[in-house]
Amino acid sequence: xxxxxxxxxxxxxxxxxxxxxxxxxxxxxxxxxxxxxxxxxxxxxxxxxxxxxxxxxxxxxxxxxxxxxxxxxxxxxxxxxxxxxxxxxxxxxxxxxxxxxxxxxxxxxxxxxxxxxxxxxxxxxxxxxxxxxxxxxxxxxxxxxxxxxxxxxxxxxxxxxxxxxxxxxxxxxxxxxxxxxxxxxxxxxxxxxxxxxxxxxxxxxxxxxxxxxxxxxxxxxxxxxxxxxxxxxxxxxxxxxxxxxxxxxxxxxxxxxxxxxxxxxxxxxxxxxxxxxxxxxxxxxxxxxxxxxxxxxxxxxxxxxxxxxxxxxxxxxxxxxxxxxxxxxxxxxxxxxxxxxxxxxxxxxxxxxxxxxxxxxxxxxxxxxxxxxxxxxxxxxxxxxxxxxxxxxxxxxxxxxxxxxxxxxxxxxxxxxxxxxxxxxxxxxxxxxxxxxxxxxxxxxxxxxxxxxxxxxxxxxxxxxxxxxxxxxxxxxxxxxxxxxxxxxxxxxxxxxxxxxxxxxxxxxxxxxxxxxxxxxxxxxxxxxxxxxxxxxxxxxxxxxxxxxxxxxxxxxxxx
Numbered sequence: 001x002x003x004x005x006x007x008x009x010x011x012x013x014x015x016x017x018x019x020x021x022x023x024x025x026x027x028x029x030x031x032x033x034x035x036x037x038x039x040x041x042x043x044x045x046x047x048x049x050x051x052x053x054x055x056x057x058x059x060x061x062x063x064x065x066x067x068x069x070x071x072x073x074x075x076x077x078x079x080x081x082x083x084x085x086x087x088x089x090x091x092x093x094x095x096x097x098x099x100x101x102x103x104x105x106x107x108x109x110x111x112x113x114x115x116x117x118x119x120x121x122x123x124x125x126x127x128x129x130x131x132x133x134x135x136x137x138x139x140x141x142x143x144x145x146x147x148x149x150x151x152x153x154x155x156x157x158x159x160x161x162x163x164x165x166x167x168x169x170x171x172x173x174x175x176x177x178x179x180x181x182x183x184x185x186x187x188x189x190x191x192x193x194x195x196x197x198x199x200x201x202x203x204x205x206x207x208x209x210x211x212x213x214x215x216x217x218x219x220x221x222x223x224x225x226x227x228x229x230x231x232x233x234x235x236x237x238x239x240x241x242x243x244x245x246x247x248x249x250x251x252x253x254x255x256x257x258x259x260x261x262x263x264x265x266x267x268x269x270x271x272x273x274x275x276x277x278x279x280x281x282x283x284x285x286x287x288x289x290x291x292x293x294x295x296x297x298x299x300x301x302x303x304x305x306x307x308x309x310x311x312x313x314x315x316x317x318x319x320x321x322x323x324x325x326x327x328x329x330x331x332x333x334x335x336x337x338x339x340x341x342x343x344x345x346x347x348x349x350x351x352x353x354x355x356x357x358x359x360x361x362x363x364x365x366x367x368x369x370x371x372x373x374x375x376x377x378x379x380x381x382x383x384x385x386x387x388x389x390x391x392x393x394x395x396x397x398x399x400x401x402x403x404x405x406x407x408x409x410x411x412x413x414x415x416x417x418x419x420x421x422x423x424x425x426x427x428x429x430x431x432x433x434x435x436x437x438x439x440x441x442x443x444x445x446x447x448x449x450x451x452x453x454x455x456x457x458x459x460x461x462x463x464x465x466x467x468x469x470x471x472x473x474x475x476x477x478x479x480x481x482x483x484x485x486x487x488x489x490x491x492x493x494x495x496x497x498x499x500x501x502x503x504x505x506x507x508x509x510x511x512x513x514x515x516x517x518x519x520x521x522x523x524x525x526x527x528x529x530x531x532x533x534x535x536x537x538x539x540x541x542x543x544x545x546x547x548x549x550x551x552x553x554x555x556x557x558x559x560x
Contacts, residue, residue, distance in 0.1 A: 028100065028112075031130045032060050033185070034165030036172070038100065045100065051076055051088075052096045054175055059113070059122040061181050063129050066119040075177040093120060130163045131185070137163075138192050145195060150202035151314050151350045157196035164189060190220060197229050203350040204282050206236040217246075221253050224263045231266075235273050235280055243273050291319040293402070294380040295367045299324070299338060304531075305382040305407070306342060310351055311442035318377060320346060322355040323370060325363040332357060364394070371400040379404040398513065398536065403431070406534040408525040417502035417530070418446040418483075422494060425466050428507030431537040433470050436505045437478040443502075447474065450485040450497055462486050491523045498524070504532045512536070 028045075031037040036057055038045040047053050054076055059067060069089060076092075077085045097113055113122050126132045137160035144153035168185040172178045193216065200209055213230040220226055227250045234243035247262075247270040254262045261267070272280055294309045296302040306322065313320045322342060324335050335357035346353040360366045371379045379400050398404070421436040423429050433449065440447040449470055451463025467484040474480050487493045498504045506521050517525075517534065525532040 027125060027128050029128055029130075030056075030060055030124070031163075031165070032057060033130045033134060033163050033168050035170045036060075047096070047099050049092070049095060049099075051092050052099065054172060054177075055089075055092050056096055056122075057169055057172055057175075058177060059120065060129060060131070061177070063122055063124050063132060066116060066121050069118045069120070072120065075175070078176070134160050134163045134192075135188070138188065138195070141192070141195055141199070145199060150199040153199035154196060154203060154349075157192055157199060160192050161189070161196060190223065194223070194225050194229070197226070201229060201232060201236075202282075205348070206233040206282070209233045210237060217250075221250075222258070224250075224265055227262070228265055228269050231269055231273065232280065236282055240273060240276075244270065247273075290377045291321050291374055292378045292380065293321045293323065293367075293371050293374065293376045294382065295323045295325065295363075295370075296382040297325060297363060298382060299335075301382050302338070302342070305380050306346075308439070309378075309380050310346065310349075312378065312438060313351055314442070317352075319352040319354065321370075321374060321376070322353065323367065324355075324357040325360040325366055326357060328359045328361060330359060332359060365399075368399040371402050371404075376400075376402040378402060380407075381405070382407065400538065402538050403435070404536050404538055405435075406525070407531045408534070417500060418448050419443075419503050419505060420448045420450060420485075420498050420501040421505045422450045422524075423463070423467060423470055424451070424507075425470075426507060426510055428510065428512075428535060428537050430470075430507070432505045432507040432533075432535040433474060434477075435533070435535055436503075437474045437480045437482075439503065439505075441478050441480050445502065447480050447482045448485055448497075448501070449482050450487055450494065452489050453486045455489075491520050494520070494524060495528055498528045498530060501530050503530055504528050506532060506534050508534055508536045 029039040031039070036047070036053055038047060038056075047056060055072065058072060058075055069086065073081050073085045073089055076089070093113065093115070100112065111123070113120065115121075124132070126136060137156045141153045141156035141160060144150070144156060168182050168189075169175075169178055197209060197213065197216075210230070210233050213226065213233055216223075216226050217230055227246070231243045231246050234240075234246060247266060250266060251262050254260055269280075292309050292313050294305050296305055302324070306320075309320055312318070322339055324339055326332065326335050339355035339357050343353045343355040358366070367379070367381060370376075379402050381404070394406075419436045419440045421429075421432050423433060436447055439445070449467045451467045452460070454460060454462040464484060464486060467482075471482040471484065474482055485497055487497060504524060506524060508521070509515065509518050512518075516522075521534065525534060
C-alpha cells in the first residue's frame with residue numbers, strides 16, 4: 001500500500017526517508033534480443049564460460065518452463081554426449097547460480113534457477129526478460145489494432161521493437177539450438193514490424209514510411225504484406241506509377257525466384273490502384289466534437305501537461321487546444337515557435353490539435369474566455385504554485401463553463417503509478433473521482449480511493465460504504481477497478497499514502513470561494529511528492545455526478 005512508516009516521524013520534506021524504509025532490490029534483468037546480457041540493477045554481470053552462457057540462453061528461451069536434463073545435454077553437448085555430461089551439467093548449473101548471485105544473496109538466485117526432478121527452470125517476472133516484454137507488447141499492439149486504436153497500437157509496437165539490439169542470440173550462432181530459436185524470434189519481429197507499419201499507415205504516416213519500407217522489401221522480398229504496404233504507402237503519397245512499378249518488381253521476383261505468381265493480396269491491390277479505388281484512401285476519422293484546452297504559463301511544465309492531456313484526448317476522442325499566455329514583454333516569437341513544434345508532434349501521433357500563444361495582463365480571464373467560446377470539456381491550466389494565493393486568477397478561472405483544475409508539485413513523474421483520490425462524497429469530490437478514473441484508464445494505472453477510518457469514540461463509522469458507492473460508479477462508467485484505503489484523519493497519513501502515487505486528485509471544498517482551499521488541501525498540494533490536481537466542478541453535469549447534481553467538474557494544473 002505505502003511504506004510502513006509512523007506518520008509521527010515522517011517529515012513533510014521526506015528527508016531521510018530512505019533510512020526509514022527498506023525499499024525492495026531492483027530485480028535482475030536478462031536480455032536475449034541481441035547478444036546475451038545480464039544486469040543487476042545498473043551493473044552488468046559477466047557470465048564466464050561458454051557452456052554456462054549457452055545454458056542460461058537455453059533456460060531464458062524457455063523462461064518459467066521446465067527443461068529436461070536430457071534436452072539440455074543434447075543441446076549443449078550433442079546427441080552422442082558422453083555419460084559424464086550429466087555431471088558436467090550439474091557443475092554448469094552450480095557455476096551459473098554462483099555467477100548470478102548478487103552480493104552473496106544465495107537465496108535470491110537459488111530460487112531463480114530451480115531443479116525439479118530431472119529438469120531445470122528459470123523463474124522470472126515478466127519485466128525481467130526482454131523477450132517476455134516484447135511478446136506482451138506485441139499482443140497489446142495487436143489488440144489495439146483489433147479495437148481500431150492505431151495510435152495505441154503504434155506506441156506499443158514501437159516500444160516492442162525498441163527492445164531489439166540486433167539479431168536475437170547474436171553470440172550463439174554456432175550452437176545447435178540457435179537456428180530454430182532465432183527463426184521463431186525473427187518471425188515474431190517481422191510480424192511486429194508489419195503490424196507497426198499497419199498502424200502507422202492508419203495514422204496517415206505513409207510518406208515517411210516509404211524509405212523504411214523500401215529497405216524492408218530488400219531484406220524480406222517474399223513478405224507479401226510488406227510488399228503491399230509499400231505499394232499502398234506510395235499510392236497514398238500520390239505516386240501511383242511507382243506503386244504499380246513496385247508491383248511489377250515484386251511479381252518478377254516471385255516468378256524468377258519461386259516460380260509462382262504473387263498472392264491475391266498483391267494482385268487485387270494492383271487492380272485497385274489502377275482504378276483509384278476509394279477504399280485505398282486513408283480513412284477519415286470523424287472530427288472530435290469536443291475539446292480539451294490546456295493553458296501553460298510556465299514553459300518548463302508544458303510537456304507534462306501535454307502528456308497528461310494527450311492521453312485523455314486519445315482515449316476519448318477530443319481535439320487538443322494548447323494556449324500559452326505570456327507577459328507583455330515576453331518573446332512571442334519564441335512562444336509561438338515552441339507551440340508549433342509541439343502541435344506538429346501531436347499531429348504526427350494522430351492527435352487533432354490547435355495551438356496559439358498570446359500576450360496577456362489578465363491570463364485567467366483570457367483563458368476562461370477561450371474556454372467559453374470553444375466547446376471545451378476540460379481546462380488544464382499549468383501555472384506557478386503562487387496560483388494558490390492568487391485569488392484574482394482563481395476567480396477568473398472559475399468563470400470557465402467547462403471541467404477545470406490546479407496541478408501543484410515539485411516533481412513531474414510520468415503518470416504511470418497509482419492515482420490517489422481522497423474522497424468524502426462532496427460535490428467536487430465526485431468530479432475528482434471522475435477525473436481520476438479517466439486518467440487511470442488512459443494510463444492503465446491503478447485508482448486508489450482514500451476515506452476516513454472509523455472513530456468509535458465519536459460514534460463515526462468508517463467510509464468504506466461511501467468508497468464502495470464511488471467504486472461501483474467508476475466501474476460502471478469506466479470499467480476501472482479501485483482500491484479502497486481507510487486512513488486516520490491526518491494530513492501526514494495522506495502524505496504517506498501519496499508517496500508512491502504518480503498523481504493526487506483533490507476536489508476543492510464546496511465553500512472554496514469564500515473560505516479558501518483549507519489547510520489539508522494546501523498542505524497536500526505543497527508537500528506531497530507527486531503532483532496534486534485540485535478539481536472544481538463546472539456548470540454541466542458530469543458522468544458520475546449524483547442525479548441531483550447540476551454541475552460538472554472543472555480542473556486546472558499548477559506546478560510548484
